[in-house]
Every structure is written in structure tokens, then in C-alpha cells.
Amino acid sequence: MPSAEHVVDGIPDLTAVIPAGGSGTRLWPLSRAGSPKFLHDLTGSGRTLLQATVDRLRPLVGDRVMVVTGRRHADAVRAQVPELRDLLVEPSARDSMPAIGLAAAVLERRDPQAVLASFAADHVIGDLDVFHDRVGQAVRAAREGWLVTLGISPTHPATGFGYIRVGPRLQTADSPDSHHVRAFVEKPDAERARTYLESGDYLWNAGMFVVRATVLLELLDQQHPRMVEVLREIAAAPARLEELWGTLTAVAIDHAVAEPAAAAGRVAVVKAPFDWDDVGDFASLADLLEDSADDQGLRVLGDPDKVVNVGSTGVVVARSGRTVVTLGLDDVVVVDTADALLVTTRERAQEVRNVVALLHGTGREELT
Numbered sequence: 186m187p188s189a190e191h192v193v194d195g196i197p198d199l200t201a202v203i204p205a206g207g208s209g210t211r212l213w214p215l216s217r218a219g220s221p222k223f224l225h226d227l228t229g230s231g232r233t234l235l236q237a238t239v240d241r242l243r244p245l246v247g248d249r250v251m252v253v254t255g256r257r258h259a260d261a262v263r264a265q266v267p268e269l270r271d272l273l274v275e276p277s278a279r280d281s282m283p284a285i286g287l288a289a290a291v292l293e294r295r296d297p298q299a300v301l302a303s304f305a306a307d308h309v310i311g312d313l314d315v316f317h318d319r320v321g322q323a324v325r326a327a328r329e330g331w332l333v334t335l336g337i338s339p340t341h342p343a344t345g346f347g348y349i350r351v352g353p354r355l356q357t358a359d360s361p362d363s364h365h366v367r368a369f370v371e372k373p374d375a376e377r378a379r380t381y382l383e384s385g386d387y388l389w390n391a392g393m394f395v396v397r398a399t400v401l402l403e404l405l406d407q408q409h410p411r412m413v414e415v416l417r418e419i420a421a422a423p424a425r426l427e428e429l430w431g432t433l434t435a436v437a438i439d440h441a442v443a444e445p446a447a448a449a450g451r452v453a454v455v456k457a458p459f460d461w462d463d464v465g466d467f468a469s470l471a472d473l474l475e476d477s478a479d480d481q482g483l484r485v486l487g488d489p490d491k492v493v494n495v496g497s498t499g500v501v502v503a504r505s506g507r508t509v510v511t512l513g514l515d516d517v518v519v520v521d522t523a524d525a526l527l528v529t530t531r532e533r534a535q536e537v538r539n540v541v542a543l544l545h546g547t548g549r550e551e552l553t
């Protein structure tokens with residue numbers, strides 16, 4: 186049951202921050218540098234991943250949503266979320282810390298007590314009541330000064346995610362699913378991932394952080410004091426963004442803040458038992474579309490009338506308007522767009538990013 190503070194305007198001191206960067210090269214040719222994953226509908230819901238992210242946050246924050254994105258994507262973000270209250274536009278990509286840090290510096294000026302909750306723009310989440318409840322718990326712990334993350338129970342020894350080593354339950358806050366974080370471990374190799382899974386002591390880091398804006402900047406100040414100065418300068422004088430942005434170190438929030446703060450005992454994790462998927466490649470996309478598989482086992486994203494399947498399993502993304510026919514293929518991945526066609530298998534889905542590198546290396550950047 187959502188608590189009373191979830192209705193109408195949501196949690197009054199909470200603002201959602203959505204860093205929307207990256208190009209999702211493992212989803213080429215659907216996702217391109219100029220039109221990354223978050224701008225696409227990957228679930229067949231009619232809403233893009235960015236729109237769905239905003240939709241699911243609305244009950245928590247009303248219209249207090251801040252998207253941080255690159256100049257190249259600003260117009261598309263505005264077009265997809267016309268009601269967006271705050272759009273912070275980065276002159277260049279500096280990874281997630283400067284993006285989230287700038288949002289924190291802007292919010293801190295508006296309200297010294299402000300809490301921010303940062304979520305990727307391109308993830309899929311189920312069980313919305315549970316999601317809202319756990320974010321609510323995270324906010325209550327964040328008000329007490331914790332950097333709070335939401336941790337997902339791992340289902341397989343993934344090597345593409347960071348892991349969170351969970352400590353004892355937090356003896357504070359009206360937040361029964363909160364625990365101390367002993368450590369963050371960024372993207373382990375397969376063997377360590379297996380050990381983590383078997384131990385039961387680890388959760389996946391889903392890139393969700395809930396924290397008071399001032400606390401985030403204070404934690405960042407311990408590692409990157411100059412970055413905090415610059416972010417506060419930009420927040421105070423937005424006209425200086427262009428001049429100052431390029432001086433910021435490109436670093437992920439995990440390395441800049443989460444890992445050192447965990448070592449200092451400042452981080453809590455809320456166990457989050459909702460479905461979560463970062464739709465990292467076409468194998469994940471096929472899993473995500475499982476329920477829409479035809480009776481032979483083929484999933485279609487796009488117009489189903491444009492796909493004729495005879496005895497094939499896997500996934501077809503039909504985005505060119507052409508008819509796609511699959512005949513007798515197992516676990517195939519077909520992605521048909523106006524100017525590029527990808528044919529591979531679910532098993533090789535991770536290697537699609539190498540194709541993008543190959544296209545770059547052979548002078549065909551216009552396709553990436």
C-alpha cells in the first residue's frame with residue numbers, strides 16, 4: 186500500500202533526477218549515438234524508456250523531475266517530455282557524476298533540505314507499488330543523512346552490473362528494508378560474480394541513488410573538491426556552464442562517491458524486490474518481450490503485421506516498414522531499420538557493440 190505521502194504531489198522534498206547519457210551500442214542499429222536507447226520504446230507500450238521512467242516517478246515527485254542530458258539529445262527529450270520542469274543540458278559527456286552532481290548543486294540552491302533520487306533513463310521496472318514503497322523508504326533514510334541505493338536480488342552471475350555487499354539492518358529510519366552497505370564492487374569477472382551470487386550477501390547495483398543534495402556534494406567534496414566548487418559555480422551562474430563544464434573530470438558516481446562513501450560507512454541499501462532490467466542487449470530485449478512471443482517462440486517489436494514467421498524463435502525488431510520473413514532459424518535476432526539491418530543470434534548479442542566499433546574503424550560513422 187503506498188503511504189499517504191505518495192498521493193497528489195508525491196513526497197514534497199523529493200526531486201527525481203534522470204541522467205540520460207550513453208548511446209547503448211549493444212542495441213545497434215536501433216539505438217544510435219544521435220538516438221540512444223532511452224529515446225526508444227523497447228517494450229511495445231507506446232512509451233519510450235525515458236517517458237516510462239518519468240511516468241513511474243510521477244506519483245512520487247509530481248512534476249519535480251530534472252533530466253540531465255547532452256546537447257545533441259536535448260530537443261528530443263523536450264519533444265518526448267514536453268511538460269518537463271527542468272532540463273539541464275551538458276556541453277559534453279562527463280559521465281554520471283558531473284551530471285548528477287550538477288542536479289544536486291541546482292537543487293541545493295533551491296532548498297538546502299532537498300532530497301534527490303537518481304534513476305537511469307533507460308531501465309524497465311515492474312511492480313510499481315513495490316518500487317514506490319522502496320523509494321519512499323530510501324527517502325526516509327536519506328533524510329537522516331545516508332547515501333541510499335536500491336539493491337536488486339541477483340538472478341544470475343551477471344558481469345555487466347556492479348554488486349553491493351550488504352551489511353546488517355539499519356537501526357534507524359522508518360525504513361525496514363534498509364541495510365548498511367559494506368562495499369560496492371563494479372562489474373566483477375564471471376568467477377567472482379558466481380561467488381557473489383552463491384554467497385547471498387550481494388545485491389545488484391541498479392544505478393539508483395537517493396540522497397540529500399547537500400550530502401551528495403559533501404561526499405563528493407571528500408574526493409573531488411574542485412568538482413564541487415565548479416558545480417556550485419555553475420548552479421549560481423548558469424551562463425558560466427560552457428566555460429566551466431570542460432574542466433570537470435569525467436567519472437562515474439559509483440567511483441566518485443558510492444565506493445568511498447561505503448568504505449566510510451555512509452551508505453545504506455534498500456532491498457528492492459521488484460522486476461528490473463537494464464535492457465542491455467537484444468538477448469535481454471527478447472527476455473523482456475517473452476510474454477508477447479508467438480506460438481512458435483518469436484517475439485516482435487514493431488508492427489506484427491510486417492513479420493511473417495515460419496518456425497523461428499528469437500526476436501525481430503521491425504522498424505523499416507518492410508516485411509521481414511524468418512524461416513527455420515533458432516534464437517535469431519533481426520533488427521531491420523531504414524538504413525541498416527542486423528542479423529545475429531541471441532548468444533552473440535553482447536558482441537553487437539564490436540560491430541559499432543568496426544563501423545567507426547571503417548569510416549561509416551554515419552551509421553552509428
Ligand SMILES: Nc1nc2c(ncn2[C@@H]2O[C@H](COP(=O)(O)OP(=O)(O)O[C@H]3O[C@H](CO)[C@@H](O)[C@H](O)[C@@H]3O)[C@@H](O)[C@H]2O)c(=O)[nH]1
Nearest residue numbers: 204205206253278279280281284305306346347390391392
Ligand atoms: N547526462 C549524462 N548521463 C550519463 C553520462 N554517462 C552516463 N550517464 C548515465 O548514468 C547512468 C549510468 O551510466 P552507464 O554508463 O549506463 O553505467 P553502467 O556502465 O551501465 O553501470 C552503472 O549502471 C549499472 C546498472 O545499469 C550498475 O550495475 C553499475 O554498477 C553502474 O552503476 C545512466 O543513466 C547513463 O545514462 C553522461 O555523460 N551524461
